Amino acid sequence: MTFTPVLSAGWGDSDSFTLDGYTRRGGYDALTKALAMDPDALISLVKESGLRGRGGAGFPTGMKWGFIPQGDGKPHYLVVNADESEPGTCKDIPLMLANPHVLVEGVAISSYAIRANHAFIYVRGEVTHVVRRLQQAVADAYDAGHLGKNIAGSGYDLDVVVHAGAGAYICGEETALLDSLEGYRGQPRLRPPFPATHGLYGAPTVINNVESIASVPAIVLGGAEWFASMGTEKSKGFTLYSLSGHVRNPGQFEGPLGLTLRQLLDLSGGMREGRTLKFWTPGGSSTPILTDAHLDVPLDYEAVGAAGSMLGTKALQCFDDTTCVVRAVLRWTEFYAHESCGKCTPCREGTYWMVQILARLEAGDGTEEDLATLLDTCDNILGRAFCALGDGATSPITSAIQYFRDEFVQHMTGKGCPFDPVASTVFAAASS
Amino acid sequence: MLTDKTREEARQIIARYPKARSALLPMLHLVQSEDGYVSPEGITLCAEELGLTKAEVGAVATFYTMYRRKPAGTYHVGVCTNTLCAVLGGDAILDSLKDHLGIGHNETTDDGTVSLEHIECNAACDFAPVVMVNWEFYDNQTPTSARELVDGCRAGNPPAPTRGASSLCTFKQMERVLAGFPDGRANEGVQAGPPSLVGLKLAQQRGDTAPAYPDGTTPGAEKPKQQEADAQ
Ligand SMILES: Cc1cc2nc3c(=O)[nH]c(=O)nc-3n(C[C@H](O)[C@H](O)[C@H](O)COP(=O)(O)O)c2cc1C
Numbered sequence A: 001m002t003f004t005p006v007l008s009a010g011w012g013d014s015d016s017f018t019l020d021g022y023t024r025r026g027g028y029d030a031l032t033k034a035l036a037m038d039p040d041a042l043i044s045l046v047k048e049s050g051l052r053g054r055g056g057a058g059f060p061t062g063m064k065w066g067f068i069p070q071g072d073g074k075p076h077y078l079v080v081n082a083d084e085s086e087p088g089t090c091k092d093i094p095l096m097l098a099n100p101h102v103l104v105e106g107v108a109i110s111s112y113a114i115r116a117n118h119a120f121i122y123v124r125g126e127v128t129h130v131v132r133r134l135q136q137a138v139a140d141a142y143d144a145g146h147l148g149k150n151i152a153g154s155g156y157d158l159d160v161v162v163h164a165g166a167g168a169y170i171c172g173e174e175t176a177l178l179d180s181l182e183g184y185r186g187q188p189r190l191r192p193p194f195p196a197t198h199g200l201y202g203a204p205t206v207i208n209n210v211e212s213i214a215s216v217p218a219i220v221l222g223g224a225e226w227f228a229s230m231g232t233e234k235s236k237g238f239t240l241y242s243l244s245g246h247v248r249n250p251g252q253f254e255g256p257l258g259l260t261l262r263q264l265l266d267l268s269g270g271m272r273e274g275r276t277l278k279f280w281t282p283g284g285s286s287t288p289i290l291t292d293a294h295l296d297v298p299l300d301y302e303a304v305g306a307a308g309s310m311l312g313t314k315a316l317q318c319f320d321d322t323t324c325v326v327r328a329v330l331r332w333t334e335f336y337a338h339e340s341c342g343k344c345t346p347c348r349e350g351t352y353w354m355v356q357i358l359a360r361l362e363a364g365d366g367t368e369e370d371l372a373t374l375l376d377t378c379d380n381i382l383g384r385a386f387c388a389l390g391d392g393a394t395s396p397i398t399s400a401i402q403y404f405r406d407e408f409v410q411h412m413t414g415k416g417c418p419f420d421p422v423a424s425t426v427f428a429a430a431s432s
Numbered sequence B: 001m002l003t004d005k006t007r008e009e010a011r012q013i014i015a016r017y018p019k020a021r022s023a024l025l026p027m028l029h030l031v032q033s034e035d036g037y038v039s040p041e042g043i044t045l046c047a048e049e050l051g052l053t054k055a056e057v058g059a060v061a062t063f064y065t066m067y068r069r070k071p072a073g074t075y076h077v078g079v080c081t082n083t084l085c086a087v088l089g090g091d092a093i094l095d096s097l098k099d100h101l102g103i104g105h106n107e108t109t110d111d112g113t114v115s116l117e118h119i120e121c122n123a124a125c126d127f128a129p130v131v132m133v134n135w136e137f138y139d140n141q142t143p144t145s146a147r148e149l150v151d152g153c154r155a156g157n158p159p160a161p162t163r164g165a166s167s168l169c170t171f172k173q174m175e176r177v178l179a180g181f182p183d184g185r186a187n188e189g190v191q192a193g194p195p196s197l198v199g200l201k202l203a204q205q206r207g208d209t210a211p212a213y214p215d216g217t218t219p220g221a222e223k224p225k226q227q228e229a230d231a232q
């Protein structure tokens, strides 16, 4: 296997986030090339490359762009989803901190392709310095003539607005994001109609993840075949894997789709001293957990799906044998209950009840019947919730009971959790 | 305190958007940059400028966790207690800070310097356990380092963020940035923390690169000086 740094290639430079730093490594060459192309040719290029959305669902990006009606006389919009709030997911934030310009260049090319003259970067509000870096990058790109009126003499105009959110995981869901961007409570919209025809302000809109859009300049420079030379049959290209948890060297690793967790652990130093992997998420807390039996599953959309989970955002949160799975699942469920937008009953009520039951189980007061009720509640949410947040809330619970039922039963002693939380901390050995 | 200048700035925000109401979230950040929370005066101002009722503005403000009903401290401290950070030490850090400051979740010290809350995953799991102050990153914390951090805040000389500006701004200064009024500090601080570079360093050690582009160049490589000059 080979690592393939593209997005992260320049991150080692102390000025990687500046216009100079980016230009020194070929930044904005792709925009020049793209503006000389026909917008439809760009859409075809991205289709042929096989790029799939990096925000979690893996929808083909070029196909999404192709749904935008052309010649309809309406304004079109590009909205970048920079809300990154799925627990475990931590790739877009370091990307925008180290190289906001690759996103800005991707925005310019993608907007040109879908014939949008207005783009928005919706960034979660809880990252002050990332907001600063985006604001500066956009301002510098205007000054350099990469944004604004008549970009590089092409006759094409584009305005870009950096918009800070205000703390709501649900606003990462694309239709809730649109409502939020329009100044409403961030609650999902009924689909159809889809954003491609009725998006921001009721106009045709493309919503893409940060990493998806940031991948576009390289595709323009390298071509579809070059991009598709990386990855697996149906999951093409380079991507950022985020390794976290009880591992010796957590961090970002850029490689082709289809690497395995075993490869990443072996090369990066493995789990922390003297400990073994117990469970992990392939793509954030909404993707069912996996165990050490899945270390060799290729991390692409198909193989992780076949293993009973989802690739999601490649947020590889690794927990070792000191970790109580009941505690982990309770905490994630509290998150979903807190973030449920309240629009539909299965999710609003279901997540609330699941927290009560899991808290009882963790405290040692649960029963076998509680386990059955939990699974029953999950059953009633999955597929019946208004949006994917509700489905995601069931993932940690059903998968944890599938793999670690015994551990739930061990908690039914009336004596509380058998694990020592201190042993799980990073400062367990050192004095705190 | 909201002034004519605040109203003028609210209008500048509105001018950024094709439709006025899109300005509401940044306007509420602007209100917090003046009052430290979403004050009744702030709600009135937003309602007047956008032609909404106060109830409509309030309904939006209460939906989002960053909008506060009570003033934040000068330094607003958030401890990540989502699962990964919690397990790696976030729970212990939060307990330690509650004890040390004598306040609970969503409370502020009597002197108004520090407010505390537990927060959800802040997209920095490879730096766990994570503490945010005024939404600047304080990575890889321990109970000891977190106590020193809040002591610094209370004494008016907080340590610098690990990935952020070269000194810590106040809550109100931060909210101005989120409202879309840059503070000119984007070039301060590191480009990346060590974990962000682990994979890149490993690739370099192994001599791994992405496949060359059709023109033979390596993606993201520095351009030869001459070529750069020719291009200009
Ligand atoms: C509850 C929820 C939260 C989400 N959060 C994000 C997010 O923070 N960032 C993101 O890019 N996509 C997120 N998504 C997925 C988006 O709805 C959407 O699929 C994505 O932004 C499309 O971009 P892509 O095709 O480039 O992946 C979320 C979905 C759900 C249901």
Ligand code: SF4
Residues within 6 Å of the ligand: A170, A188, A339, A340, A341, A342, A343, A344, A345, A347, A348, A385, A386, A387, A388, A389, A390, A391
């Ligand atoms: S599933 Fe949950 S988050 Fe989604 S619409 Fe229903 S209540 Fe809201």
Ligand code: FES
Residues within 6 Å of the ligand: A087, A088, A089, B080, B081, B082, B083, B084, B085, B086, B120, B121, B122, B123, B124, B125, B128, B130
């Ligand atoms: S869980 Fe704390 S930053 Fe992700």
